[in-house]
Amino acid sequence: MAMKLDARQAAELLKQQEEILILTHKSPDGDTLGTGYALYYALTAMGKQASVACSDPIPEKYGYFAKPVLPLTGEPGFIVAVDVADTQLLGPALEQYAGKVDLCIDHHVSNTLYADKVCLYKTASAACEIMAEVIAHLGTDLTPMIANCLYTGMATDTGCFKFSNTTAHTHRMAAQMIEAGADYVRINRIMFDTKSKSRVLLEQAALSGIEFFFDDRCAVITVTRELFVRSGAQEADLDGVSALSRQIEGVEVGVFLREKEDGSFKVSVRTTSQVNASELCKIFGGGGHVRAAGCVLSGPLEQAKQTLLCEVKRALEEIHP
């Protein structure tokens, strides 16, 4: 079982190290990269040798802070994992370090406490929110570059301060980053107001086939394999598309059907009213949360859709007969 440290204790431990390897999770996002690079810039400013590693290539959009860094010249003296809830998330290139993590700095409730020591704040919106405190205790300057890193993680993990994980503390930390010179206007434009052409084409194609049922109380969006390939979009683009069905006013059950390789359909159900998405998906062997759940239905498409709609209808009738 990992020994628990608070942000001050984590900073004290880091102060004693000289060659530090920082591990981020695979399929890197703004929070793991922001946390990792903020620590990297802070440690190198203190005259220490540090490096950041990731199993996957770093998406170009993070290029304003996630610069290529040199590997350590020797074996790492100390290994820190940031925003990594489980060693499986290290990915193939970093799994060699799975049993050797000295310190994990994270905010996931699901953290498996795999590291020797863990600095875990479960109510933090982002690992960056914790790193902001660690860096304050390290006593190094909060440079504009570090502020860019930390702002990025907090903004991306909260949907720009929109989601329920945002707290008053998150806003106060964001205020500090702005005062320290974070280029938040540019960051927000890159993170929230930029879509790839292929994603726009995918959205358009998916929306052109949107169907409404039961007095518009249910909306269904379908992405077939053919449509997905034709758009040239990436897997990550599907998240945005799946969100569309539940953003429509009056829609109580938003359904997203995505055709898998084997011709079956991955179903995401999002609900905004009293309909229990988890109960609905359980009927088909799936599950999830009250307002967001999923299951898999076998094809063909029309059959999968009808099977599901039959249960959606029943669920809607139960609340307004």
Place this chain on the structure above:
Amino acid sequence: MAMKLDARQAAELLKQQEEILILTHKSPDGDTLGTGYALYYALTAMGKQASVACSDPIPEKYGYFAKPVLPLTGEPGFIVAVDVADTQLLGPALEQYAGKVDLCIDHHVSNTLYADKVCLYKTASAACEIMAEVIAHLGTDLTPMIANCLYTGMATDTGCFKFSNTTAHTHRMAAQMIEAGADYVRINRIMFDTKSKSRVLLEQAALSGIEFFFDDRCAVITVTRELFVRSGAQEADLDGVSALSRQIEGVEVGVFLREKEDGSFKVSVRTTSQVNASELCKIFGGGGHVRAAGCVLSGPLEQAKQTLLCEVKRALEEIHP
């Protein structure tokens, strides 16, 4: 010329009044309503008689705080305009008060100083940010309902803390509102993650006709009268559609063409690189800002488009010959 007051002085003045009429601007948004209702709830909690008025109906989505209120029983003893930069924005039903505004609380640089006294903070992201200070000086409780009002104005005027008008102070005020009980998750869902069915249909139709030019460096979205009518969308829905063209990665010039009643085209140009949108629109008698400008071109559509694209091409060639 209006006498200038700071938030404390504005609060002192309000404390002396008994029957207060609060005026909001026409086509009401989250900031004018949030500011007006926050003041209404604060004043009535102090035992004063107050009322909020607006020339236009209040959109349903603000119903969680903008409740119907009784008119004053007699003539108003004191008139406050909130987030109203110019008396023309009062609208037909309130223009009778144009010359009688005792106090204006606003954040617009363009405020015409029409009121007897003005509490104007030009760097405030929203009038709600100023009202938060006024209410603090009034000394009444920051109730969850008042926090809902104030959070709404700050979030909507900043695009959920995304735009350049957001400051460190805005974030600190948002933190206060969350601590005071603002239902920010619900508010953000209503304001930022809810679209009308007609808006979704309009977006889909507009996107299906999106055109790319000059190696995808220019994107053009067109909304004809026919397409607009068919979608059943509202004027306000067009803002979202016009933003789409400049959200696509790699697009340096986003053009939105909207057909007017007389068959001419209203053109919005948004640029993300060195292209000067204002210079571009000036060629056609329009103008605006460096990155956002507009003009009007006569139809038919193909002619308007070609005329504009010719200049877009020239502008793009100038920066990367």
